[in-house]
Amino acid sequence: MKYNWNWGIFWELSPDATGTYLATLFQGLRWTIATGLSAWLMALVLGSLIGTLRTVRNPTVVRLGDAYVELFRNMPILVQMFLWFFVVPELLPTGLGTWVKQLPNSSFWTAVFALGFFTSARVAEQVKAGIRAQPRGQTMAATALGMTTAQTYRHVLLPMAFRLILPPLTSEFMNVMKNSAVALTIGLMELTARARAMQEFSFQVFEAFTAATLLYLALNLAIVLFMRRLERFVAVPGFTAARDAVAAAH
Amino acid sequence: MPMIEIHKISKWYGSFQALKECSTKVNKGEVVVVCGPSGSGKSTLIKTVNALEPIQQGEILVDGYSVHDSRTNLPKLRSRIGMVFQNFELFPHLSITRNLAIAQMKVLGRNKDEAVERGLKLLDRVGLSAHKDKYPGQLSGGQQQRVAIARALAMDPIAMLFDEPTSALDPEMINEVLDVMVELAQEGMTMMVVTHEMGFARRVADRVIFMDAGEIVEDDSKEQFFSQPKSERAREFLSKILLH
Ligand SMILES: Nc1ncnc2c1ncn2[C@@H]1O[C@H](COP(=O)(O)OP(=O)(O)OP(=O)(O)O)[C@@H](O)[C@H]1O
Ligand SMILES: [Mg+2]
Numbered sequence: 001m002k003y004n005w006n007w008g009i010f011w012e013l014s015p016d017a018t019g020t021y022l023a024t025l026f027q028g029l030r031w032t033i034a035t036g037l038s039a040w041l042m043a044l045v046l047g048s049l050i051g052t053l054r055t056v057r058n059p060t061v062v063r064l065g066d067a068y069v070e071l072f073r074n075m076p077i078l079v080q081m082f083l084w085f086f087v088v089p090e091l092l093p094t095g096l097g098t099w100v101k102q103l104p105n106s107s108f109w110t111a112v113f114a115l116g117f118f119t120s121a122r123v124a125e126q127v128k129a130g131i132r133a134q135p136r137g138q139t140m141a142a143t144a145l146g147m148t149t150a151q152t153y154r155h156v157l158l159p160m161a162f163r164l165i166l167p168p169l170t171s172e173f174m175n176v177m178k179n180s181a182v183a184l185t186i187g188l189m190e191l192t193a194r195a196r197a198m199q200e201f202s203f204q205v206f207e208a209f210t211a212a213t214l215l216y217l218a219l220n221l222a223i224v225l226f227m228r229r230l231e232r233f234v235a236v237p238g239f240t241a242a243r244d245a246v247a248a249a250h
Numbered sequence: 251m252p253m254i255e256i257h258k259i260s261k262w263y264g265s266f267q268a269l270k271e272c273s274t275k276v277n278k279g280e281v282v283v284v285c286g287p288s289g290s291g292k293s294t295l296i297k298t299v300n301a302l303e304p305i306q307q308g309e310i311l312v313d314g315y316s317v318h319d320s321r322t323n324l325p326k327l328r329s330r331i332g333m334v335f336q337n338f339e340l341f342p343h344l345s346i347t348r349n350l351a352i353a354q355m356k357v358l359g360r361n362k363d364e365a366v367e368r369g370l371k372l373l374d375r376v377g378l379s380a381h382k383d384k385y386p387g388q389l390s391g392g393q394q395q396r397v398a399i400a401r402a403l404a405m406d407p408i409a410m411l412f413d414e415p416t417s418a419l420d421p422e423m424i425n426e427v428l429d430v431m432v433e434l435a436q437e438g439m440t441m442m443v444v445t446h447e448m449g450f451a452r453r454v455a456d457r458v459i460f461m462d463a464g465e466i467v468e469d470d471s472k473e474q475f476f477s478q479p480k481s482e483r484a485r486e487f488l489s490k491i492l493l494h
Contacts, residue, residue: 044352127327140302140340141398143354145405146329155352238387 028194047123130161259308332402392423
């Protein structure tokens with residue numbers, strides 16, 4: 001195979017005239033980050049809620065939470081993305097469906113929703129494990145002091161649960177960034193889509209994907225460093241026991 | 251005047267009956283020790299007093315309020331009954347000061363300064379002022395249990411429940427916790443204490459309850475229990491425990 005390396009390609013103008021190829025890649029990176037971060041926030045909020053509900057006493061609530069997790073975790077993310085993008089608008093009342101389809105950046109919002117739900121199921125699983133990892137006595141002590149169930153979760157169970165699950169949450173955070181590449185299938189011009197476009201226009205496939213790879217690596221490195229700092233920031237002095245319990249459960 | 255009145259309560263875990271028509275009373279200022287073999291229902295009994303465990307039959311009155319009545323404001327009632335657990339159960343992510351203050355603030359609605367002041371006063375009482383900024387994981391078991399007692403006392407309880415407060419401790423730490431409890435008892439706190447520390451019972455108990463297989467087999471004055479227990483089971487239990 002004869003391949004013409006051309007690292008200078010990044011400074012050439014892309015044919016869609018929005019700037020250099022490098023600029024288009026960075027534009028893609030911005031969409032990747034915007035999509036990943038929004039989906040991550042949604043996943044954290046929903047996942048914490050669902051994960052918490054799966055540990056309460058009411059069996060109906062627990063079953064609903066379990067069903068949610070099974071549904072969103074077991075369906076491939078690609079299928080979910082297609083469902084949200086192509087199927088759900090058709091199921092809505094006609095007026096609403098049309099409005100949704102014509103929303104500006106509709107592929108962005110769809111990607112955020114699809115990734116948000118998918119990731120929330122995985123976060124919910126971790127949150128549940130984090131709550132379960134704590135000794136039953138913690139709940140009893142809080143209850144005996146007169147705390148309500150909500151106060152017990154808010155002040156006793158969840159603060160420790162989140163500390164315990166920070167390492168798996170770091171991987172989920174990185175996953176949501178990587179998974180956002182699936183959104184190119186519904187037309188979102190995120191990083192992978194930009195790299196593909198660059199390859200199609202310039203035929204410099206290796207340069208395009210080397211650059212994309214490096215940008216993904218840098219993004220994940222930033223996430224890891226941020227989460228490490230966070231871990232150190234919230235570390236509990238003198239605490240070791242429950243962390244071992246979670247590690248053993250994995 | 252009875253502070254805690256337990257009237258013919260029965261409790262089942264599924265089909266297994268853990269408590270069988272148990273009745274007893276703890277008067278204001280009285281110290282009652284509960285003992286018995288493992289699995290006899292001591293923890294279950296003491297946890298029914300603040301409704302940590304539901305019951306299926308009978309009634310419990312604390313300060314005249316029916317604990318298991320659906321109209322009772324349970325959080326409020328529980329906040330007035332201190333409880334100390336075998337494994338301390340301090341909140342590991344909170345400093346000692348925050349451990350002492352959190353329930354005062356969230357349950358009793360005290361403001362932060364008030365809660366911290368009250369908490370530190372009790373921390374001083376159990377001799378641990380120097381550790382107020384540490385975290386539970388940085389204290390020894392005995393110290394953690396003393397903090398747990400201070401945390402319960404900070405709520406200004408009308409009675410205290412203890413479930414084997416010294417059985418998770420290394421022998422050299424048992425006395426520092428028992429000393430705090432003895433002092434409490436001598437100050438007139440109403441106490442229900444599950445323990446196998448018969449020395450403690452001899453010193454401060456007014457009565458001793460002996461349980462076996464979910465039943466209250468003996469409910470005697472301390473003198474009677476140690477000198478001439480009525481049942482064979484209690485005699486057997488005592489001879490075993492005093493040998494150890
Ligand atoms: N959550 C539960 N589910 C089912 N059975 C239980 C539960 N908790 C306790 N039991 C059973 O009820 C009985 C009484 O238990 P309890 O913990 O009150 O005993 P105990 O006297 O405190 O024993 P120990 O000295 O070992 O603490 C035991 O047979 C125990 O197995
Ligand atoms: Mg017990």
